[in-house]
Amino acid sequence: MVEGRKKTVAMMLFSAPFSSQYADHMCHMAEKALEKGYNVEIFLYGDAVHAQMSEQRPKTFFPVGDAVRRLIEKGAAVYSCEICSIARGYIKGELKDGKKDYSSTKVIEGIRFCSIYGFVEMLGRADKVLSFGGS
Amino acid sequence: MAKLVIEISHAPFGHENAYSGLFAAMGWVSVGNEVLVVLRGNGVHVARKGQVDSLSEINLPPTEKQVMDVLGEGGRIVAERSSLEARGIEEDMMIEGIEVLETDAIHLLILEEGERVLTF
Numbered sequence: 001m002v003e004g005r006k007k008t009v010a011m012m013l014f015s016a017p018f019s020s021q022y023a024d025h026m027c028h029m030a031e032k033a034l035e036k037g038y039n040v041e042i043f044l045y046g047d048a049v050h051a052q053m054s055e056q057r058p059k060t061f062f063p064v065g066d067a068v069r070r071l072i073e074k075g076a077a078v079y080s081c082e083i084c085s086i087a088r089g090y091i092k093g094e095l096k097d098g099k100k101d102y103s104s105t106k107v108i109e110g111i112r113f114c115s116i117y118g119f120v121e122m123l124g125r126a127d128k129v130l131s132f133g134g135s
Numbered sequence: 136m137a138k139l140v141i142e143i144s145h146a147p148f149g150h151e152n153a154y155s156g157l158f159a160a161m162g163w164v165s166v167g168n169e170v171l172v173v174l175r176g177n178g179v180h181v182a183r184k185g186q187v188d189s190l191s192e193i194n195l196p197p198t199e200k201q202v203m204d205v206l207g208e209g210g211r212i213v214a215e216r217s218s219l220e221a222r223g224i225e226e227d228m229m230i231e232g233i234e235v236l237e238t239d240a241i242h243l244l245i246l247e248e249g250e251r252v253l254t255f
Contacts, residue, residue: 014254046155047151115162116158116159119162120162120168126251129252129253131254134254
């Protein structure tokens with residue numbers, strides 16, 4: 001367990017699931033961090049937004065979608081880049097009654113969308129930052 | 136606010152990495168934080184000046200403008216000398232304001248300032 005104030009670890013994933021193991025590693029690391037008593041916040045960026053797809057059914061690969069769902073159930077806050085999600089067809093990205101109407105049946109329940117400034121705020125409040133993918 | 140270090144090791148245009156790294160750098164620095172962008176490997180191609188208007192030519196975001204924006208907001212951008220030399224990129228071919236550093240100096244910078252490090 002983390003001693004004293006509960007610390008927050010922010011994780012950025014920049015690679016899609018299945019094409020590499022970055023998503024698997026991030027999910028395992030996030031699960032361990034939750035186990036150890038950390039607050040966990042995750043940002044899906046670029047192709048990593050595919051980790052939010054609700055109907056993933058890999059036959060042999062690590063089931064990233066199930067892992068993301070489990071992380072949310074255990075209390076991880078999973079944010080997804082809104083502009084990346086709009087580009088890849090997950091959300092319409094339209095304003096409705098002055099609010100962003102980002103409901104989508106294509107996305108695992110509990111995923112939250114935010115702009116790059118949401119990610120900046122996440123980085124600012126994190127005690128630790130881990131980056132997965134992109135290299 | 137602690138400094139954010141963003142390491143870019145992919146060239147612009149072929150992959151989304153350089154654009155996304157600079158986009159995050161701009162978001163961080165534009166709200167009053169400090170950022171250090173490290174260009175290494177193929178990422179040093181980001182440093183080249185005189186890139187075309189990529190948005191109209193090839194429908195890809197212009198990283199040269201992003202570099203200018205990050206520098207304009209007070210961000211620091213450094214490029215690894217050995218990576219530049221390996222690719223034949225000389226200092227007069229680079230966007231003004233990008234510093235050239237030896238590998239050791241970059242390692243020290245990351246160790247000293249890299250409380251938050253993102254790789255692209």
